[in-house]
Amino acid sequence: MMGKVAEQHKPMTNPLFFAIETGFFAGLIWGGVRWLFYAIHFTKVVPGFLGEPFFKHKFLLTTAGQLAGYLLFIGFSVLCAILYTLLLRKVKGPWLGMVYGVLWWAILFLTLSWPLLRQPPFRLPWNTVITEFCVFLLWGLFIGYTAANEFTDERKRDASTGMA
Numbered sequence: 001m002m003g004k005v006a007e008q009h010k011p012m013t014n015p016l017f018f019a020i021e022t023g024f025f026a027g028l029i030w031g032g033v034r035w036l037f038y039a040i041h042f043t044k045v046v047p048g049f050l051g052e053p054f055f056k057h058k059f060l061l062t063t064a065g066q067l068a069g070y071l072l073f074i075g076f077s078v079l080c081a082i083l084y085t086l087l088l089r090k091v092k093g094p095w096l097g098m099v100y101g102v103l104w105w106a107i108l109f110l111t112l113s114w115p116l117l118r119q120p121p122f123r124l125p126w127n128t129v130i131t132e133f134c135v136f137l138l139w140g141l142f143i144g145y146t147a148a149n150e151f152t153d154e155r156k157r158d159a160s161t162g163m164a
Contacts, residue, residue: 097144
């Protein structure tokens with residue numbers, strides 16, 4: 001009886017703080033992966049491509065510019081995670097998160113190709129396109145599945161009904 005009472009009064013997860021934390025780690029991990037892929041020449045897109053409208057391209061090629069881009073990617077990830085968590089957190093499974101990542105890839109690499117990449121879509125080498133597509137797919141999976149696991153976890157629901 002004591003366990004059921006304690007579980008009923010367990011505080012709910014704050015979606016906004018959860019989204020900020022998820023976005024921070026999504027940006028930290030997948031921004032780092034993007035930076036690594038740039039360093040080992042899997043992609044030609046500079047890590048600071050999100051800073052292209054705000055900084056000179058020459059600066060983005062420097063280490064300081066790449067770090068600024070890494071921080072911008074973390075900020076971008078936080079905003080995207082907040083959006084996902086507020087709108088789609090109740091959707092179960094990994095699929096919507098993967099679609100979410102591909103959607104952001106399409107927005108950034110197809111729609112905003114001129115201002116961010118300074119070239120038309122698909123002028124990049126195919127290994128760059130595929131690498132960036134995969135990174136964004138996994139980035140979206142990370143955000144989506146983390147939110148789904150937190151807000152639709154079946155084990156929590158089964159424990160509250162007494163069915164384990």
